[in-house]
Amino acid sequence: MKGIWGRLRENKLFLVSLIGTTIIPLIYGGLYLWAFWDPYTGMRNAKVAVVNLDAGSVKDDQAYNFGKDIIDKLKDDHNLDWQFVDQNKADQGIKNLAYYATLTIPADFSSKLLSVDGDSPTTASFNLKIRDTNSYFASKFIKSAVNELARKLRSEVGKKYFDNLFVNIRKIGDGLRDGSEGAYKLDDGLKEAKDGSQSLFDGIVKFKDGLLSLKDGIGDLFGGSQTLRDNVDKAYGGSQTLMSGISSVSSGIHNIATNSAALSLGSVQIASGVASLSKNSDLLLSGAVQINDGLSAVSSEYLALSGGISQTQNALSQISQSLGQVNSNLSSLASDYSASPPAKLTETITMLSSITDSVNQLSGRVTSLTAASIKIQNGIGQLSTNNSAFVAKLGQFDSSLNKLSDNLIVLSASNQSLAQGVARLDNGMMVIESGMVSLNTGLHDLSTGSATLADKLNEAKSGGDDLYAGIGTIQDGSKTLTDGLSSAQNGSQKLAGKLSDSAMDISNRSAEENVLKKTGVMADPLTVNEEHIGIVANNGTAFAPYFIPLSLWVGAMSIFFVLKMPTKRRFSSAILWLRSQKTYMAALFIGVIQAIVLPFVMTHGLGLPTKNSVRLYGYCLLLSTMFVSIQYLLIRVLANVGRFAGIILLMLQLTSSSGTYPVETSAKFFQNISRFLPMTYAVRILREIISGGNLSITVTSWTITVRMVILFMVLSFFSTYAFPKTRNLFRNHLLVFLERV
Structure with a gap:
């Protein structure tokens, strides 16, 4: 026991390694819990584009625009970072990975929701476009959030439908x-x-x-x-x-x-x-x-x-x-x-x-x-009277005339x-x-x-x-x-x-030819039309882009538990310097074998689908080369401390590469370091190789990966050479720091 404590006092690097080994579980558990403490709440930082094309509709002299109502609801919803943009910006954003998904409300949304009272009832729908390769968890969460939104709206619309239905039936009954x-x-x-x-x-x-x-x-x-x-x-x-x-x-x-x-x-x-x-x-x-x-x-x-x-x-x-x-x-x-x-x-x-x-x-x-x-009657009466008088006088005249004739002599x-x-x-x-x-x-x-x-x-x-x-x-x-x-x-x-x-029989005799259509639309007035970009078949396919670089990193670490690292020295010729690289070359060879065996077993043994097998093997070789070079460089420069640093880098990459949950769900620390770590770009490229197939959006990631490979290979090649005035420079500075501590 006294010998151990004496060694610890004499060898500060050993003390650091011992302390680091002791706190590895704490670092591992602490980083993971910190990064994934509440990913569902963190999804409020995941950007989803919303496009409202609803032109609205008019019914019974009243204007309706359900699309605008949905926008107003989403502005008060903080489950996701809803971005209200136009169609062109939404399409460009999901293409260049700025958005995890786009939600489009079509132009006829309101008219279809109101069509249940017409002769041709039609179910309304959202158009949800999700890029599964961006994040399988995010796509599931967004899909659930949109379906929940649709469920609430479906419930509200259904309630309005049935309210109007019963009111109309009552009015029809009263009218009849x-x-x-x-x-x-x-x-x-x-x-x-x-x-x-x-x-x-x-x-x-x-x-x-x-x-x-x-x-x-x-x-x-x-x-x-x-x-x-x-x-x-x-x-x-x-x-x-x-x-x-x-x-x-x-x-x-x-x-x-x-x-x-x-x-x-x-x-x-x-x-x-x-x-x-x-x-x-x-x-x-x-x-x-x-x-x-x-x-x-x-x-x-x-x-x-x-x-x-x-x-x-x-x-x-x-x-x-x-x-x-x-x-x-x-x-x-x-x-x-x-x-x-x-x-x-x-x-x-x-x-x-x-x-x-x-x-x-x-x-x-x-x-x-x-x-x-x-008048005529009076005239006839007068005429009759006059005529009677005339007849009488005429009779008298005749009598007189007779007398005249008789008395003519007298005359x-x-x-x-x-x-x-x-x-x-x-x-x-x-x-x-x-x-x-x-x-x-x-x-x-x-x-x-x-x-x-x-x-x-x-x-x-x-x-x-x-x-x-x-x-x-x-x-x-x-x-x-x-x-x-x-x-x-x-x-x-x-x-x-x-x-x-x-x-009396209104329920059985009203619009019989449309009753099935109407009840179908009223039962499900709203659907979600999903369009998946880069469909991910299952969880295994979703986690493969995450576990492949993890496996290759762990494989690179395990190589140097077997191989012995050479000492640094100055070489009199380039041939001798190249011969000194045999440990590094052996490590690269083992890494190449790992990069070939891993995708072969995944594709042929586990049935992992892939859009391009050649690219998968090629990128695994590139990743393995980079990870072996990084591990070799860390151990070459820091010895056992380098092994500890490799474990720390692994945990940082696992928590910030968006392999499980989107990095937006993690703390700002992980979001800030994500772009500096190679596994971030590895996960992004492997998702497109396995499920997406659109490598044009990963050109930047490819470029960064290639540059990292070249950088770490060059540094690894020259790490075995002891340059003048720099031999054990880093080691000496570290020992001085530890002495002061």
């Missing part, structure tokens, strides 16, 4: 229920309209029958007016003849009265005149009797005509009232419609209004005819009495002549009025024909309307039944 109630109300209204239409049809039938009777009555009245007109014309002709005879008689009597002084002288002439007068008196009496008969006939016909006019007036009044009631019923029927009334009903109302106007015009004409009839004897009688006769004839003028005027007015009456009755007959034809059209239209309302009522009953059934 309202539609069913409206259909039943429509059915009741159509039933009432049908009953009203039937009543209208029955009223029109009765009106048509009454109108037919009116038409026939007007026809008969028109025929009677023609007969009246003919008889009045005959009476007017007789009155003209009578008036001519009376004028002659009056003129003769006047002459007699004027020449009464010569009467006595012309008794013979008087007798002759009296005979002539008696003859003319008979004619006059006969004409007066004919006039009286004609007036009686005219009076009878006119009474019938007056009754027909009254009947016509009453019928027209009833027709006008009936049409008004019908028109009112149809207008009320039209107002019952919530929308526009049927065209046939509107046409019927218009036609009834036109017919009502025609009936009112006809009624006005009949009223005018009634006034004219009253001759009593000229004075005759003169007086002639004077009275002259006066009577003047009265008769005046009455005949009135009679003639009345007959003329009666003739004119009867012609007007005939014309008006003819117009009334034509209007009655048109009215009858129009009522026939209305009857046909009313029947068509009744039939249509009956069909509409049947249809409304079917509609009410269907709406009621639909309201």
Whole structure:
């Protein structure tokens, strides 16, 4: 024991080696725990590019942009270092290893999320592009993070889908229920309209029958007016003849009265005149009797005509009232419609209004005819009275004439009495002549009025024909309307039944052709389209780029547990110096064998896939050469301390090369030293050789590796030569440092 402590006091390098060996487990465990203390939290430093191309969408006058909503959520999410960039920068970044992945939200993202309510529901999706060769752990973590994001968004969207679905189903049910109630109300209204239409049809039938009777009555009245007109014309002709005879008689009597002084002288002439007068008196009496008969006939016909006019007036009044009631019923029927009334009903109302106007015009004409009839009736009455007086006076005249004839002798004897009688006769004839003028005027007015009456009755007959034809059209239209309302009522009953059934069975009968699509989209409204760059098949493939340089480093360390290191000395020739390199060359040879055996066993024994086997073997040879050179140089310069330094370098590289977790998950110390250690570039290049296949992105790593190989080989070659003034220089400085410590 005393010997050991004495050796430790004398050999400081041995003491350092012993202390280093003692703390190796502490360094190993401490570095690993420090580097990988919380890699999941450290993933917040892993950069992932996010590209939002969502153009948004509009639904129910409301704008939606779910892509922007996702961006807002990611800004508050710190599981990853989300970088919000454009598409070009994202593509370049994942290509040159600036980003571990890119998440792209497509332009139709919002429209697809909203498409579930349309005819072509479509599942929306993210586009996730991951470079597995950058870090297998990072790709798994990013994939889990994006899937978790998709799950949350899927849950929110699904909730909105089902909220809208149930709200819409409730609205549809309410609408169908309202539609069913409206259909039943429509059915009741159509039933009432049908009953009203039937009543209208029955009223029109009765009106048509009454109108037919009116038409026939007007026809008969028109025929009677023609007969009246003919008889009045005959009476007017007789009155003209009578008036001519009376004028002659009056003129003769006047002459007699004027020449009464010569009467006595012309008794013979008087007798002759009296005979002539008696003859003319008979004619006059006969004409007066004919006039009286004609007036009686005219009076009878006119009474019938007056009754027909009254009947016509009453019928027209009833027709006008009936049409008004019908028109009112149809207008009320039209107002019952919530929308526009049927065209046939509107046409019927218009036609009834036109017919009502025609009936009112006809009624006005009949009223005018009634006034004219009253005038004619008064004229006939006056004419009849005058004619009766004329007949009476004519009878008196005839009686007087007979007496004159009988008493002609007396006349001759009593000229004075005759003169007086002639004077009275002259006066009577003047009265008769005046009455005949009135009679003639009345007959003329009666003739004119009867012609007007005939014309008006003819117009009334034509209007009655048109009215009858129009009522026939209305009857046909009313029947068509009744039939249509009956069909509409049947249809409304079917509609009410269907709406009621639909309201009760809405869940089974709504959009059956799209229900599978909609439920599929609603169940999974969002998917993640993954695109892997450099697919890593499994964990073994993922860790191979990490374990290959680790194995070669450990292999290089183990070589120098077997080979003995030569001493430094000056050589007199280059040949002797080259011969001194046999230990280094032997170490390189063993390293080459290790570099060949390791990938061979991995590819053929373990089935490790590789994009290019030649590059794999070549790069393993390059790594083995570099690692052997580094170990040789450390031991050559530092002896056993160099072995300890090799172990420390191994642990530093294992914790900072991104072989397991991305270096961004480690402390800043490991991130800073990572770029100075060869295993960092070895892991990066081997990932592309084994899984990626894109060596263009590792040109820098290749260049650095080659430069390191050349540097450490050159240093190893010259480490065996003892240069003047530098022999054991490093060793002496280290001993001085330890002495001071």
